[in-house]
Amino acid sequence: GEQVEQRPPHLSVREGDSAVIICTYTDPNSYYFFWYKQEPGAGLQLLMKVFSSTEINEGQGFTVLLNKKDKQLSLNLTAAHPGDSAVYFCAVYQGGRALIFGTGTTVSVSP
Amino acid sequence: EAAVTQSPRSKVAVTGGKVTLSCHQTNNHDYMYWYRQDTGHGLRLIHYSYVADSTEKGDIPDGYKASRPSQENFSLILELASLSQTAVYFCASSARTGVYEQYFGPGTRLTVL
Numbered sequence: 001g002e003q004v005e006q007r008p009p010h011l012s013v014r015e016g017d018s019a020v021i022i023c024t025y026t027d028p029n030s031y032y033f034f035w036y037k038q039e040p041g042a043g044l045q046l047l048m049k050v051f052s053s054t055e056i057n058e059g060q061g062f063t064v065l066l067n068k069k070d071k072q073l074s075l076n077l078t079a080a081h082p083g084d085s086a087v088y089f090c091a092v093y094q095g096g097r098a099l100i101f102g103t104g105t106t107v108s109v110s111p
Numbered sequence: 112e113a114a115v116t117q118s119p120r121s122k123v124a125v126t127g128g129k130v131t132l133s134c135h136q137t138n139n140h141d142y143m144y145w146y147r148q149d150t151g152h153g154l155r156l157i158h159y160s161y162v163a164d165s166t167e168k169g170d171i172p173d174g175y176k177a178s179r180p181s182q183e184n185f186s187l188i189l190e191l192a193s194l195s196q197t198a199v200y201f202c203a204s205s206a207r208t209g210v211y212e213q214y215f216g217p218g219t220r221l222t223v224l
Contacts, residue, residue: 032211042218044203046213101154
């Protein structure tokens with residue numbers, strides 16, 4: 001079945017720096033991709049969804065890149081601030097059942 | 112806004128006891144899910160449901176039962192709680208059509224002693 005590898009498991013960055021999280025999936029038939037943010041003691045909040053082919057989506061303070069050729073999904077936090085401190089999960093949907101989640105990346109942003 | 116609520120938010124149970132975790136959604140979604148989160152791991156799917164009165168096994172169903180009495184409600188039942196079931200449990204819902212993003216509840220922290 002689908003496997004999703006997420007790295008790194010931990011990221012410590014200074015405020016204003018950028019941070020990149022990468023997910024690699026195995027099933028080429030995967031076609032919907034998601035990034036979730038989990039703040040301490042809270043549930044998962046949907047950050048961004050991306051679909052087929054190479055795509056770049058920009059949100060507030062982050063950029064998501066999907067490269068289907070290499071089966072990679074990345075989240076780039078641009079100019080990180082303390083409010084970005086959280087655990088980030090990628091998730092992949094390939095049809096038929098629930099999402100397959102990566103193992104998570106804990107991001108700590110220090111002033 | 113889409114809403115998924117869970118109760119209780121925190122629970123302490125004794126080994127061998129019965130535990131029921133409840134989930135309620137007001138999204139009018141057909142699909143509902145139960146996940147387990149352990150420290151250092153991602154989310155693992157326990158049970159899910161496509162429609163009321165029907166449930167499906169996920170990746171780690173052993174030791175858990177699920178019940179979907181209505182579209183809005185989905186319960187996770189631990190008939191004989193064990194120490195290894197100490198974890199945070201999340202419920203989620205998603206629409207039948209569209210891009211299948213899931214909306215999560217705030218989680219229930221279960222401690223089995």
